[in-house]
Amino acid sequence: MTEMNPLPATNATLNETSTDDLGRITMALIQEVWIMRDRMAITEKLLEEKAGITPDMINDYTATAQTRADIDALRTLFVNRTIGAPLAATERTVPKILARAGFAPKA
Numbered sequence: 867m868t869e870m871n872p873l874p875a876t877n878a879t880l881n882e883t884s885t886d887d888l889g890r891i892t893m894a895l896i897q898e899v900w901i902m903r904d905r906m907a908i909t910e911k912l913l914e915e916k917a918g919i920t921p922d923m924i925n926d927y928t929a930t931a932q933t934r935a936d937i938d939a940l941r942t943l944f945v946n947r948t949i950g951a952p953l954a955a956t957e958r959t960v961p962k963i964l965a966r967a968g969f970a971p972k973a
Contacts, residue, residue: 891948895948
């Protein structure tokens with residue numbers, strides 16, 4: 867009698883490993899989003915109180931090319947930290963972790 871394989875031999879999106887990876891991604895995203903929301907609320911409040919900058923002024927802002935490049939770099943770090951979470955579970959060397967976080971060149 868042959869033993870049944872509980873995981874199909876396919877490129878399934880979710881299996882035991884990817885479910886853990888999805889959990890790590892979700893937790894990293896939740897942490898990042900809450901930190902951003904908390905800091906944004908405080909920043910907007912301070913800007914309005916101290917500088918008279920309103921939420922509408924922020925919504926209507928047009929970024930320069932340099933500002934867009936800076937934001938793109940921040941987005942890359944964010945993506946590496948969140949979507950890269952599954953890699954963090956298997957590639958735990960300090961140089962690899964630093965490289966994924968954008969703090970050191972990739973080896």
